Amino acid sequence: MIKIDIDIPDLDELMIRLQLLREQLDEDGLKQYLDLLMGDGDVSVSATLQANIYDMVYNSPVEMIAGNNYKVNTEPTHYQRTGALLDAVRAEVKGNNLHLYIDDNYLAGQESPGTLETGTATNMNETPYSLRVENDFVYENAQGVDVLRKGSKYMQKTYEELKLQIMQGRKNPKTILMPLLGMWKN
Amino acid sequence: MEKLITQAKNFINNMHEELQTFIMTKQGENDDFPDSWYAIDFDDVQNTVEWMNQNPDNVRPIVQVMELDSPVTNKTRDSQGDTVQKININLALYIVVTDKVQEGTKRKILLNELASELKYKFDNYYMNIPHFRRVSLSLPNGILNRDSDGMYSCRLDLYAEIYKKVR
Numbered sequence: 001m002i003k004i005d006i007d008i009p010d011l012d013e014l015m016i017r018l019q020l021l022r023e024q025l026d027e028d029g030l031k032q033y034l035d036l037l038m039g040d041g042d043v044s045v046s047a048t049l050q051a052n053i054y055d056m057v058y059n060s061p062v063e064m065i066a067g068n069n070y071k072v073n074t075e076p077t078h079y080q081r082t083g084a085l086l087d088a089v090r091a092e093v094k095g096n097n098l099h100l101y102i103d104d105n106y107l108a109g110q111e112s113p114g115t116l117e118t119g120t121a122t123n124m125n126e127t128p129y130s131l132r133v134e135n136d137f138v139y140e141n142a143q144g145v146d147v148l149r150k151g152s153k154y155m156q157k158t159y160e161e162l163k164l165q166i167m168q169g170r171k172n173p174k175t176i177l178m179p180l181l182g183m184w185k186n
Numbered sequence: 187m188e189k190l191i192t193q194a195k196n197f198i199n200n201m202h203e204e205l206q207t208f209i210m211t212k213q214g215e216n217d218d219f220p221d222s223w224y225a226i227d228f229d230d231v232q233n234t235v236e237w238m239n240q241n242p243d244n245v246r247p248i249v250q251v252m253e254l255d256s257p258v259t260n261k262t263r264d265s266q267g268d269t270v271q272k273i274n275i276n277l278a279l280y281i282v283v284t285d286k287v288q289e290g291t292k293r294k295i296l297l298n299e300l301a302s303e304l305k306y307k308f309d310n311y312y313m314n315i316p317h318f319r320r321v322s323l324s325l326p327n328g329i330l331n332r333d334s335d336g337m338y339s340c341r342l343d344l345y346a347e348i349y350k351k352v353r
Contacts, residue, residue, distance in 0.1 A: 038257050044345070047254035047276035054252060054278065055341060058228075059330050091255065 027096065034098045038091060043165050045100050046091035052154045052161070053086050057133055063150035066141065084110035085133060100158075102130035130155075190316050191270060191349045197317075198253065201275065201348070202226060204315050209249050209304075213311035219303040225250040231282055235337070238286070247300055248282040250339075261352055269352040277344040279304070279323070285336040293338040294329050301326050301340055308344070318346040 008014075037043050062073040088103045088110075107129045127137065135151040194200045206224040223238075225231045225248050238245045254276040264270045281300050288296055305323050312321040326340035 044255070044274070044276045047256075047278075047343075050254045051278045051341060051343065055330060059339070061331075089255065 030096055031093065034093045034096075037098060037166075038093065043162065045098065045162060046089050048161055049091075049100060049154070049158045050086055050089050052158045053089070056152045056154045056157065057085060058083075060152070062152075065148040065150075067145045067147075085130065088130070102128075102155075104128040104130055189319050189349075191264065191268070191351050192317050193351045193353075197273070197348060197350060200317070202251065204317060205251055205277075208311075208315050209307075213307060213314050217303075217307050217311060219300070219307045220247065222247045222249050224248075225282075227252070235284060238284070242286070245284070245286045247287055248280075249304070250280040250282055251344075252278045252280065254278055258350075264349065270349045271352055273348045273350055275318075275344075275346045275348055277346075279342045279344050280330075280339045281326075281342070282337060282339040293331075297326070297329055297338060297340045301342055304342065312346075315346075317348050319348070321346045 037045055064071050064073060084107055085102065088106045089100075090103045091098070091100045093099075131137075132149075133152050134155050135153075137149045137151070138146055139149070141147045192200060202224075209219070210222060210224055223234050223246055225234055227250070231248055231250050234248055256273055256275045259272040259274070261269050261271055281297060281304065283293065283296060283300070285293075302325070305325055308321060308323040312318060315321070322345045324343040326342055328340065330339045330341070
């Protein structure tokens, strides 16, 4: 057996540099992947939320229980007038995270009395508007009767849809490697 | 048809014009999507329905096109050396029918047929839309029912890319 000693004084430094490069590539790759999810036709996070708001809040009947009475408000324009929820959709990539949310500060400036129904609700400010529409919400109407508005669940549906789309591979992370792999084609 | 690069400041208006022309015009022998009206918002749909109620001979399906978040990508150079930006266009297409459209046909069946025909039109003739590249249209995954006024609709997600010249 022949043993060869090679003196590489900078080996440790090289290993550190390679490790740093790998971490940098991981971070850049993740950021690029998150940018793709923002909207390139396969998965479009904010467009999915907007479409669900349009379908489930503006374009669907609203279930309500007033006292002991159940009713379905089928008036299609019930929530159409403001359109504020649709305009308050925000999506942005910050660091290694993708944030999809409703801008409640924007909504606070848009909301006007009587958005839900003319009433004497005193608990409007306890919960942001976005959550009052998403979840079941109880308020007191003009007759002093408690009214339950069934939640529209637009956020929940969006989350389930996006999770399913990604799990099904509609946006494969390997996509971001395609330009690199293309160098070896032909 | 060679795809164009838009130079319009207001490309959203141009996009609606191109879509309206495409949807309302027969694109080829196998294009079976029927005559329809084009709408851009709730009020437009409502006004069209009211007008159709007064003009029964003009009852047609309505295609409402809603703009969703459409991110603009970083600047890049095209093959001509011009600086361009790609816009990822996300749109929701709602096919809206009243109970007067093809009376007697179940709404669910009618909407499924219309959605299928519209998808065929986009899949096979999208080259006729001057600025739209990489066009894809989904099929709907459910029917929306607005009981109060007998209106039914379904949603198809449309994706396209437009290249915009940077001035």
